[in-house]
Amino acid sequence: MVLNELGARINSALQALSKEPVIDEKALDALLREICGALLESDVNVRLVQQMRLNVKKRVNMDELASSSNKRKVIQNSVFEELCGLVDPKKEAWVPRKGKQNILMFVGLQGSGKTTSCTKLAAYYKRKGMKVGLVCADTFRAGAFDQLKQNASRAHIPYYGSYNEADPVQIAMDGVAQFKKEKFDLIIVDTSGRHRQEAELFAEMEQIAAAIKPDNTIFVMDGTIGQAADSQARAFKESVDIGSIIITKMDGHAKGGGAISAVAATGSPIVFIGTGEHMHDLEKFSARPFVSKMLGMGDISGLVETVQDLHLEKNEDMMKNIAKGVFTLKDMRDQLQNILKMGPLSKIMGMMPGMSPEMMKGFDADESTRRLRSYMCIFDSMTEAELGSDGKVFDDGKRLRRVAIGSGVRIVEIQALLHQHRQFGQIVKKMGGPKGMLGKMNPAAMQQMAKNPGAMNPNMLKQMGGMGGMQKMIQQMGGMGGVQNMMRQMMGGGGAGAGGADGAGGMGNMQEMMSQMMNNMGMGGMGGFGGMGGRR
Numbered sequence: 001m002v003l004n005e006l007g008a009r010i011n012s013a014l015q016a017l018s019k020e021p022v023i024d025e026k027a028l029d030a031l032l033r034e035i036c037g038a039l040l041e042s043d044v045n046v047r048l049v050q051q052m053r054l055n056v057k058k059r060v061n062m063d064e065l066a067s068s069s070n071k072r073k074v075i076q077n078s079v080f081e082e083l084c085g086l087v088d089p090k091k092e093a094w095v096p097r098k099g100k101q102n103i104l105m106f107v108g109l110q111g112s113g114k115t116t117s118c119t120k121l122a123a124y125y126k127r128k129g130m131k132v133g134l135v136c137a138d139t140f141r142a143g144a145f146d147q148l149k150q151n152a153s154r155a156h157i158p159y160y161g162s163y164n165e166a167d168p169v170q171i172a173m174d175g176v177a178q179f180k181k182e183k184f185d186l187i188i189v190d191t192s193g194r195h196r197q198e199a200e201l202f203a204e205m206e207q208i209a210a211a212i213k214p215d216n217t218i219f220v221m222d223g224t225i226g227q228a229a230d231s232q233a234r235a236f237k238e239s240v241d242i243g244s245i246i247i248t249k250m251d252g253h254a255k256g257g258g259a260i261s262a263v264a265a266t267g268s269p270i271v272f273i274g275t276g277e278h279m280h281d282l283e284k285f286s287a288r289p290f291v292s293k294m295l296g297m298g299d300i301s302g303l304v305e306t307v308q309d310l311h312l313e314k315n316e317d318m319m320k321n322i323a324k325g326v327f328t329l330k331d332m333r334d335q336l337q338n339i340l341k342m343g344p345l346s347k348i349m350g351m352m353p354g355m356s357p358e359m360m361k362g363f364d365a366d367e368s369t370r371r372l373r374s375y376m377c378i379f380d381s382m383t384e385a386e387l388g389s390d391g392k393v394f395d396d397g398k399r400l401r402r403v404a405i406g407s408g409v410r411i412v413e414i415q416a417l418l419h420q421h422r423q424f425g426q427i428v429k430k431m432g433g434p435k436g437m438l439g440k441m442n443p444a445a446m447q448q449m450a451k452n453p454g455a456m457n458p459n460m461l462k463q464m465g466g467m468g469g470m471q472k473m474i475q476q477m478g479g480m481g482g483v484q485n486m487m488r489q490m491m492g493g494g495g496a497g498a499g500g501a502d503g504a505g506g507m508g509n510m511q512e513m514m515s516q517m518m519n520n521m522g523m524g525g526m527g528g529f530g531g532m533g534g535r536r
C-alpha cells in the first residue's frame with residue numbers, strides 16, 4: 001500500500017529529527033520540506049500541504065521552547081496533529097441509530113466501487129446485530145442488479161431490485177417501503193454512477209434523494225484518481241447533500257492523497273476505506289487512528305472493535321479453560337477460527353502498535369490464511385474427544401494417519417500443528433493457573449473483559465504508559481519470539497511450502513500473534529478489574 005510508504009517517509013523524517021544535535025529553524029524547515037514533498041507525491045492537494053506547513057510553523061515557537069528534547073516533542077506532536085487535521089473535517093460522522101429505521105443512500109461515479117462498498121457496509125452493520133437490506137436503484141447499467149444480488153446473496157443480506165421497472169426513483173421508493181414494512185434497521189440504496197449526460201446523473205440523484213429522504217448520503221470515491229478527486233468531490237457536493245465519504249481501492253497502488261484531500265472539498269468525514277475486493281476489506285476510518293496506523297503506531301481502537309465483533313464472551317468454555325491454565329485442541333481451533341473471522345491477516349497486523357510499515361513489507365497474508373484453512377481441515381477430521389484433549393492421544397500413529405486421510409493434509413503438517421498447540425498450551429499454563437496473570441481473574445471477569453475490551457482500553461493504555469508503553473510491551477515480547485521475529489518467520493523462510501518446518505514456523509508465529517492478542521486483552525482485563533476500573 002502506497003500510504004505505508006508515505007507513512008514510512010514521514011516517520012523516518014521524524015526519526016531523523018531525533019538524531020539532530022541542534023533543533024533550530026533550519027532543522028524544522030528540512031523536516032517540513034521532506035514531509036511536504038512526501039505528501040505532494042502522494043497527491044495530497046497542494047493548498048492543503050502549504051497550509052499544513054504554515055500551521056506546524058505557527059504551533060512551534062522555537063524561542064519559547066527551552067530544551068532540545070522539548071522542541072523535538074512539540075514538533076513531532078504538531079506534525080501528528082496537523083496530519084490528523086488534513087483528514088479530519090471536525091464533523092461527527094453519522095452512524096445508524098438502533099431502534100430507528102435508518103435510510104442510507106450511496107452515490108458516486110461508475111466504477112468507483114459503490115456497489116461493492118454497499119454490500120461491505122451492509123455486512124459490517126449486520127455483524128453489529130442490525131437487520132440490513134440493500135436496494136438496487138441503478139437501472140442505467142445492465143447487470144447492476146445482478147451484481148448487487150450476487151454480492152448480497154454471498155453475504156446473506158436481503159436485497160430488493162427489479163428487472164422490469166425502468167424508473168430508479170420508483171424502485172428506490174418501493175424497496176425502502178418494503179424493508180420499512182419488514183422492520184429493517186438499516187436500508188441501503190445503491191444508485192447509478194453513469195448517464196449519457198452528467199446533468200442527468202445529478203438530476204436522478206436529486207430525485208431519488210427527494211423521494212426516499214435518506215438520513216445520510218455516502219459519496220463513494222475511487223482512491224486511485226489522484227488530483228482529480230478535488231473537482232469530482234466538489235461537483236457531487238453541489239448536487240447532493242454529501243454526509244459522509246467512503247474511499248475505495250486504498251490497497252494496491254493507490255496513493256490515496258487526492259481522495260483524502262477531498263475531505264476538505266466536501267467538509268464531510270471519511271467514514272470507511274475500502275482495502276480490497278473481499279467482503280471484509282472495509283476499514284472504519286477515524287482521523288487519529290488512521291494517521292497513527294500510517295506512521296506505524298498501530299490502531300488500538302480498530303483492534304478492540306474487531307475483537308469485540310468476535311463476541312468472545314460467548315465462548316465460555318474457552319474462557320474458563322484459559323483461566324485454569326488449560327488449553328485443548330478445541331480451544332486452539334476456536335481461536336484460529338476467530339482469527340479467520342477477523343478478516344485479512346494483513347489488516348489485523350496493521351492495527352497492532354509497533355508494526356512499522358517496514359515490518360509489514362513482504363508479509364504474505366494469503367499464504368498464512370491458506371495455512372490456517374488447512375489447519376481447520378485437520379481439526380474437522382478430529383473426533384470430539386480428540387478435540388477436547390491436550391493432544392497427547394496423537395502419540396498413537398494410527399490416529400495421526402486417520403486424520404491425515406480424512407483431512408487430505410500431510411502427517412508432518414498435523415505434527416506441526418500439534419507441536420504448536422503444545423507450545424501455546426505451555427504459555428496458557430504460565431498465564432493461567434492459580435498463580436498466573438489470567439488465573440487471578442475469575443471466569444466471569446474474563447468474560448466481562450472479552451465482552452467489552454474497549455471500555456477498559458483507556459485504563460489499559462494508562463497502565464502501560466500510553467502508546468509508547470504499548471510499543472515497549474510488544475518489543476518486550478521478545479521472550480515469546482518477538483514481533484519482528486514472528487513477522488520474519490511468517491512471511492519469510494516458510495514461504496509457500498506448507499509442510500514440516502515451514503508449517504511449524506508459520507504456525508508458531510500465528511500462535512504468538514494470538515498470545516499477544518490475548519495478552520493485550522489480559523492486561524486490559526487486569527486494568528479493568530484490578531482497581532483501575534473503579535477510577536473511571
Ligand SMILES: Nc1nc2c(ncn2[C@@H]2O[C@H](COP(=O)(O)OP(=O)(O)OP(=O)(O)O)[C@@H](O)[C@H]2O)c(=O)[nH]1
Nearest residue numbers: 110111112113114115116193248249274275276277
Ligand atoms: N482493489 C479494490 N477493488 C475494489 C474495491 N472496491 C471495489 N473494487 C472493485 O472495483 C470494481 C468496481 O466496483 P463496483 O462496486 O462495481 O463499482 P460501482 O461504483 O458500483 O460501479 P457502477 O455499478 O458501474 O456504478 C470492481 O471490480 C470491484 O471489485 C477496493 O476497495 N479495492
